[in-house]
Amino acid sequence: FTTHRAFVAPRPIIVLNAGGFEWEDPVNAFDQGVDNPYKNTDLMTSTDGGLKIDPARLLSPRLNGANLYFIGMMGSGKTSVGEAVARRMGSYTFLDTDAIIEKATKMTIPEIFEAEGEEGFRQVEAQILDSVHPYVRCVISTGGGIVTRMENWSKLQTGLVIWLDVEPEVIIKRIQGTDRPLLQTEDPLKKLKALLEERKPKYKNADIRVKVTEEMDTAAVADQVIYDLHHFIDDNPPAWKLAKAKAQAEGLDWVQ
Numbered sequence: 001f002t003t004h005r006a007f008v009a010p011r012p013i014i015v016l017n018a019g020g021f022e023w024e025d026p027v028n029a030f031d032q033g034v035d036n037p038y039k040n041t042d043l044m045t046s047t048d049g050g051l052k053i054d055p056a057r058l059l060s061p062r063l064n065g066a067n068l069y070f071i072g073m074m075g076s077g078k079t080s081v082g083e084a085v086a087r088r089m090g091s092y093t094f095l096d097t098d099a100i101i102e103k104a105t106k107m108t109i110p111e112i113f114e115a116e117g118e119e120g121f122r123q124v125e126a127q128i129l130d131s132v133h134p135y136v137r138c139v140i141s142t143g144g145g146i147v148t149r150m151e152n153w154s155k156l157q158t159g160l161v162i163w164l165d166v167e168p169e170v171i172i173k174r175i176q177g178t179d180r181p182l183l184q185t186e187d188p189l190k191k192l193k194a195l196l197e198e199r200k201p202k203y204k205n206a207d208i209r210v211k212v213t214e215e216m217d218t219a220a221v222a223d224q225v226i227y228d229l230h231h232f233i234d235d236n237p238p239a240w241k242l243a244k245a246k247a248q249a250e251g252l253d254w255v256q
């Protein structure tokens, strides 16, 4: 997590060519920096005693442009919570890698799995992450399996990574019967548990782990994420702050 992220310039998105398909340039698959649909004018919310600033609003200046990446199992709430957090932050754009993949390839995720298998899908997913990560001030929800490729971590770690940690028993109630290709098996709960065991060591690399219980609705999870982010930033001050404190402790002049 470094404040220098704010100064990385967006770069053009390459034409994708994965798994034997000529993917269309996904440059139009998201509108970074053009018009942020999540711009929120409710800076102050009214409370009993008067006006209060939403702590989500205060995240943006503290993050200095760094992206927020949501990781976790399918159905853990990355999309719903990511969108809620972006909306409340006001100045961050929400992106979803699965949605960008579908828009760029003009195929649904089940269609990609069908045509190219999981390996083909992972290739496209890695390229989309590569295309998206140079942008700043984004909340990005990812697909559950993005953590499985080592190369993806070099992109994820340019921002702050948040793991929504949800028990498979809770997840299955939410997503049973949906068209997620990896769950088209006899026993989706068993599959989900096996995938979680396999991926847990990777999810644990996240900067922030949010334990989500069944009682927490999307708003409650978003509250927890915002709270944890403030604490993470408190505990990981930018390098210049540490340098300043050290210099001053040694009696050296800071910038005159």
Ligand SMILES: Nc1ncnc2c1ncn2[C@@H]1O[C@H](COP(=O)(O)OP(=O)(O)O)[C@@H](O)[C@H]1O
Pocket: 072, 073, 074, 075, 076, 077, 078, 079, 080, 081, 141, 174, 175, 216, 217, 218, 219, 221
């Ligand atoms: N905290 C929550 N409580 C109840 N339902 C939730 C919660 N978070 C997400 N959901 C629901 O679970 C389903 C999957 O959520 P989604 O945000 O698409 O997860 P992901 O992006 O991680 O796959 C959606 O129907 C969503 O409305």
Ligand SMILES: O=C(O)C1=C[C@@H](OP(=O)(O)O)[C@@H](O)[C@H](O)C1
Pocket: 072, 073, 074, 075, 078, 079, 098, 109, 142, 143, 144, 145, 146, 180, 181, 182
């Ligand atoms: O866990 C996975 O491997 C996958 C999760 C899905 O995304 P969500 O996590 O958004 O459901 C999607 O990328 C694809 O079906 C594979």
